[in-house]
Amino acid sequence: MHEVFLQQAIDLAVNNAKTGAGGPYGAVITKDNCILAASSNQVTRANDPTAHAEIMAIRLACQKLSNFQLRRCILYSSCEPCPMCLGAIYWARLEKVYFACDRHDAAAANFDDSFIYNEIALPPSERHITMLQISLPDAMRPFTDWTKNSNKEPY
Numbered sequence: 001m002h003e004v005f006l007q008q009a010i011d012l013a014v015n016n017a018k019t020g021a022g023g024p025y026g027a028v029i030t031k032d033n034c035i036l037a038a039s040s041n042q043v044t045r046a047n048d049p050t051a052h053a054e055i056m057a058i059r060l061a062c063q064k065l066s067n068f069q070l071r072r073c074i075l076y077s078s079c080e081p082c083p084m085c086l087g088a089i090y091w092a093r094l095e096k097v098y099f100a101c102d103r104h105d106a107a108a109a110n111f112d113d114s115f116i117y118n119e120i121a122l123p124p125s126e127r128h129i130t131m132l133q134i135s136l137p138d139a140m141r142p143f144t145d146w147t148k149n150s151n152k153e154p155y
Contacts, residue, residue: 001033029075
């Protein structure tokens, strides 16, 4: 069954690549062997750099389940998820990910995320995009208020 769902993700990616509607990526999310959501990359169509196939599928699946967590769900992606999508996968708490191509295959097609992987490992002050921490007296207030709030929904 995994091959069938992964092939559907690849088919979404192929269609997107042929039509020029977005990048050559597709993703499918299942639960109990039923498709919850499927999407292709929509970065250029939506003018949204976060509209990767995996992110779009996660958004759709969460809406369908009316939940911000996708426990017991599986993601099938036409390619190894990038660092942004990897973060979303962990936040969504997907159970498992199957992918077809890897990051090196993507890099060969000019979708190279290695610079992001390298940037993540650097201290913020050493990254190519300047990132500076400013200490303000109220900086910790959101966290202290969150900790004290008995009505919060932890995630």
